[in-house]
Amino acid sequence: MSKFMTYVIRMPVSEAARAALSNGVIRSVVTNGGQITGQSPIDHITLSEHLESRLEIWDADEARSEVATISELL
Numbered sequence: 001m002s003k004f005m006t007y008v009i010r011m012p013v014s015e016a017a018r019a020a021l022s023n024g025v026i027r028s029v030v031t032n033g034g035q036i037t038g039q040s041p042i043d044h045i046t047l048s049e050h051l052e053s054r055l056e057i058w059d060a061d062e063a064r065s066e067v068a069t070i071s072e073l074l
Helices: 015-031 044-053 057-073
Strands: none
Touching: none
């Protein structure tokens, strides 16, 4: 199993709800022994899918392999 998990969460409109959701996620990760290694205000899964669709199949497979290798080293 991978050491990493990526979620994309559509945040609520309310600033209070956004803060509560963010704080709840952070608290849960820390409480359960995880570590947040990155965060971004954009949907990187959709971005990655769009970038991948522009690559040749062999190039996308090579990138996946490189990421898997890097992830195992972290």
